[in-house]
Amino acid sequence: MSTVAADDHHDHVESPYSIKRWLFTTNHKDIGTLYLWFSLIMFFIGGFMALIIRTELFEPGMQFVDPQFFNSMTTMHAIIMVFGVVMPAFTGLANWLIPMMVGATDMALPRMNNWSFWILPFAFTMMLSTLFMDGGGPAGGWTLYPPLTLQTGDALPFVILSIHFMGLSSIMGAINVIATVLNMRAPGMTLMKMPLFVWTWLITAYLLIAVMPVLAGGVTMLLTDKFFGTSFFNAAGGGDPVLFQHIFWFFGHPEVYILILPSFGVISSIVPTFARKPLFGYASMVYATGSIAFLSFIVWAHHMFTVGMPLAGQLFFMFATMLIAVPTGVKVFNWIATMWRGAMTFETPMLFALGFIVMFSIGGFSGLMLALAPVDFQYHDTYFVVAHFHYVLVPGSIFAIVASVYYWLPKWCGNMYSEGLGKLHFWLSTIFVNITFFPMHFVGLAGMPRRIPDYALQFSDFNALATIGAFGFGFSQLIFLYVVIKAIRGGEKATSQVWENAEGLEWTLSSPPPYHSFTTPPVIK
Amino acid sequence: MRAYKWLLGICAIAGSANAEQPMNMPVGVTDISQGVFSMHMLALWLVTAIGVLVFVAMFYSIMVHRKSRGVTPATFHESTTVEAVWTIIPFVILVVLAVPATKTLIEMEDSSGYDLTVKITGYQWLWHYEYIDEGVDFYSVLSTPRSQINNLEQKTENYLLEVDKELVLPVGKKVRFLITSNDVIHAWWVPELAVKKDAVPGFINEAWTKINEPGIYRGQCAELCGRDHGFMPVVVRAVPQAEFDNWMAQQTVEETGAELAAVQQ
Ligand code: HEM
Ligand SMILES: [Cu+2]
Ligand SMILES: [Cu+2]
Numbered sequence: 001m002s003t004v005a006a007d008d009h010h011d012h013v014e015s016p017y018s019i020k021r022w023l024f025t026t027n028h029k030d031i032g033t034l035y036l037w038f039s040l041i042m043f044f045i046g047g048f049m050a051l052i053i054r055t056e057l058f059e060p061g062m063q064f065v066d067p068q069f070f071n072s073m074t075t076m077h078a079i080i081m082v083f084g085v086v087m088p089a090f091t092g093l094a095n096w097l098i099p100m101m102v103g104a105t106d107m108a109l110p111r112m113n114n115w116s117f118w119i120l121p122f123a124f125t126m127m128l129s130t131l132f133m134d135g136g137g138p139a140g141g142w143t144l145y146p147p148l149t150l151q152t153g154d155a156l157p158f159v160i161l162s163i164h165f166m167g168l169s170s171i172m173g174a175i176n177v178i179a180t181v182l183n184m185r186a187p188g189m190t191l192m193k194m195p196l197f198v199w200t201w202l203i204t205a206y207l208l209i210a211v212m213p214v215l216a217g218g219v220t221m222l223l224t225d226k227f228f229g230t231s232f233f234n235a236a237g238g239g240d241p242v243l244f245q246h247i248f249w250f251f252g253h254p255e256v257y258i259l260i261l262p263s264f265g266v267i268s269s270i271v272p273t274f275a276r277k278p279l280f281g282y283a284s285m286v287y288a289t290g291s292i293a294f295l296s297f298i299v300w301a302h303h304m305f306t307v308g309m310p311l312a313g314q315l316f317f318m319f320a321t322m323l324i325a326v327p328t329g330v331k332v333f334n335w336i337a338t339m340w341r342g343a344m345t346f347e348t349p350m351l352f353a354l355g356f357i358v359m360f361s362i363g364g365f366s367g368l369m370l371a372l373a374p375v376d377f378q379y380h381d382t383y384f385v386v387a388h389f390h391y392v393l394v395p396g397s398i399f400a401i402v403a404s405v406y407y408w409l410p411k412w413c414g415n416m417y418s419e420g421l422g423k424l425h426f427w428l429s430t431i432f433v434n435i436t437f438f439p440m441h442f443v444g445l446a447g448m449p450r451r452i453p454d455y456a457l458q459f460s461d462f463n464a465l466a467t468i469g470a471f472g473f474g475f476s477q478l479i480f481l482y483v484v485i486k487a488i489r490g491g492e493k494a495t496s497q498v499w500e501n502a503e504g505l506e507w508t509l510s511s512p513p514p515y516h517s518f519t520t521p522p523v524i525k
Numbered sequence: 526m527r528a529y530k531w532l533l534g535i536c537a538i539a540g541s542a543n544a545e546q547p548m549n550m551p552v553g554v555t556d557i558s559q560g561v562f563s564m565h566m567l568a569l570w571l572v573t574a575i576g577v578l579v580f581v582a583m584f585y586s587i588m589v590h591r592k593s594r595g596v597t598p599a600t601f602h603e604s605t606t607v608e609a610v611w612t613i614i615p616f617v618i619l620v621v622l623a624v625p626a627t628k629t630l631i632e633m634e635d636s637s638g639y640d641l642t643v644k645i646t647g648y649q650w651l652w653h654y655e656y657i658d659e660g661v662d663f664y665s666v667l668s669t670p671r672s673q674i675n676n677l678e679q680k681t682e683n684y685l686l687e688v689d690k691e692l693v694l695p696v697g698k699k700v701r702f703l704i705t706s707n708d709v710i711h712a713w714w715v716p717e718l719a720v721k722k723d724a725v726p727g728f729i730n731e732a733w734t735k736i737n738e739p740g741i742y743r744g745q746c747a748e749l750c751g752r753d754h755g756f757m758p759v760v761v762r763a764v765p766q767a768e769f770d771n772w773m774a775q776q777t778v779e780e781t782g783a784e785l786a787a788v789q790q
Pocket of ligand 2: 299300302
């Protein structure tokens with residue numbers, strides 16, 4: 001398979017300034033780079049929307065935007081961050097790293113790889129263009145619940161089509177990962193010798209293939225309800241609006257693990273390097289990832305405790321959800337055991353990894369609280385939930401992505417980044433992310449619902465604080481942009497190994513690595 | 526105004542919780558809400574304790590096991606015993622949480638033996654209440670003036686949490702709610718009663734409460750329902766039975782009066 005792929009390639013590398021190179025590329029590194037830049041651009045667009053939201057929420061009263069526009073900001077912000085930032089960033093990392101980590105030349109299906117990336121800019125342009133349509137952008141929340149979502153104006157079919165495109169792109173990316181990992185490993189690299197990043201991505205890819213079609217089915221049913229007279233979700237026609245929620249969350253809960261499992265792989269690569277000690281409990285990490293993936297299919301209705309489920313259903317989903325805390329705990333304990341009695345240094349990737357461990361755990365703790373059905377009646381649809389998922393997603397997934405960029409950037413571009421600026425970026429991000437999201441626990445508990453453009457006076461102090469934090473966090477990310485560009489353009493040359501104790505095949509290649517990673521398979525000890 | 530906000534923000538960082546700015550779940554005024562509150566506090570303290578243990582271990586390691594102190598790294602990388610222990614202990618903790626949670630949930634779901642039924646219907650963007658057996662019904666709409674929302678006028682104490690006509694309920698009686706919607710999904714929520722239930726068009730959900738103390742309890746719609754989702758509060762006024770009976774009698778008179786007037790026209 002690898003020879004077929006290699007034959008298709010030209011050996012020379014076109015100039016980075018040629019549009020054709022990027023448009024027609026089938027090279028895993030080029031495509032990885034495209035994904036990562038796309039993700040960073042979307043991160044700033046989605047972040048800009050978040051700042052519009054936080055600006056309106058700085059004080060009680062309506063100051064800047066119309067409530068309908070506010071709702072479309074929360075909706076678009078979420079869709080962009082989930083489908084346009086975290087997922088493409090991980091696919092970008094997979095593209096860059098998986099062939100190098102398993103000792104392959106490239107991804108198994110290079111042409112499909114090109115497609116799966118180039119669909120995305122079209123999908124998101126279409127999605128963003130709906131903001132200018134009659135009736136405005138989608139404003140029913142990223143969860144797209146009918147009947148509300150069916151009240152969307154001209155935007156609806158475009159939003160649904162763009163979601164189909166995003167799904168298609170993810171599925172193709174996932175198939176590629178599976179094909180690569182299962183077929184292109186260097187001789188001697190058994191499954192249980194694969195780096196954890198590869199393992200977590202393999203499992204993520206299966207989750208993607210399993211649930212993206214479910215989402216596609218759900219949104220298609222929305223489409224036919226709106227335009228073709230079906231009544232899947234319309235009680236007056238014999239349908240059930242809650243059915244959509246079941247479909248959505250059957251996709252949605254595995255989706256949140258799609259957003260976090262590759263991070264687990266990243267953290268499991270970074271911590272051992274900087275602790276100068278092998279990862280503790282490799283096998284249990286693999287099994288924990290597998291159990292989390294399995295459990296993620298049987299907990300979906302914990303997002304729906306208030307829709308009116310039978311007692312037995314609520315109990316089942318409560319117990320199943322609580323169980324997820326066990327393998328998640330195992331992961332955290334293993335990372336700490338890896339650090340234990342190591343010889344740690346604290347370069348930027350390690351700082352972000354440590355920040356991840358602490359703050360992701362905080363999000364896991366609130367997740368455990370949310371799992372308790374009777375108490376979730378109070379938490380549900382409040383800012384407490386907003387705090388929960390932002391802790392797992394921002395200092396969780398996003399920190400893991402940023403950590404990976406700092407960790408592998410010297411490998412990718414051959415230059416070291418500026419350590420001082422990296423550390424500054426870490427500290428500012430950590431301080432501001434907590435100023436932004438920690439107070440949301442308080443207002444949520446005190447009774448502030450989510451997705452509201454204006455609020456009662458007793459919530460004002462913490463909201464003002466969260467807005468200050470959000471601006472601080474947003475502007476700190478400009479440092480990141482600067483550091484990355486600076487490193488790409490030059491700087492101290494990186495060695496092949498880059499980090500003193502880095503282990504894995506990618507560190508045996510030069511920095512930057514050759515255009516086709518391993519033309520002869522490496523030998524695995 | 527802005528400067529004052531920033532200052533308050535900084536005070537909040539310093540941890541000086543303002544009395545008027547609550548930061549925890551209300552204990553509430555029903556047996557259920559109190560059960561839920563203690564469940565919440567139990568879970569909160571438990572995760573805090575686990576968090577402290579885990580993070581102390583982690584920070585100890587960060588402080589001590591660092592290269593700059595000249596340590597040589599150990600090489601261990603697995604231990605079945607340790608791994609079994611930290612799988613089993615969390616499991617036991619979960620059981621400790623699951624038992625009271627199950628109990629509270631079972632109580633919440635038991636709406637038998639009610640004294641009064643109120644049908645609640647969500648509309649974009651107001652609530653409709655109907656005392657089914659008494660034949661009394663009315664709409665309940667946000668009463669905060671637009672001028673306050675648009676910052677033309679000073680905001681008053683119950684900004685966005687006040688309505689033209691409150692839902693009046695007797696204390697000490699088990700009230701059953703039948704909740705539905707006329708358009709999109711809403712959720713009827715009063716934190717101090719620990720009642721939150723979705724209002725789904727075409728379906729009827731059941732919830733109940735038994736309020737222990739007279740008072741006014743404010744909540745909001747909790748499910749995104751469109752443009753004015755943030756502007757459809759719920760206000761419950763709980764009064765002693767006698768007062769409730771008076772109020773009800775007056776409503777009945779008013780309603781029949783209105784109906785008579787309508788018939789006579
Ligand atoms: C210990 C593990 C976790 C548990 C027990 C847990 C539990 C929950 C529960 C019960 C809810 C529903 C709350 C409600 O709406 O009332 C929820 C919401 C959510 N969780 Fe988690 N969670 C965990 C980890 C994660 C992770 C790792 C992610 C993603 C990286 C995540 C992302 C989300 C998101 C995005 C929502 C809100 C979705 C929405 O309503 O828009 N959670 N979680
Ligand atoms: Cu979930
Ligand atoms: Cu609402």
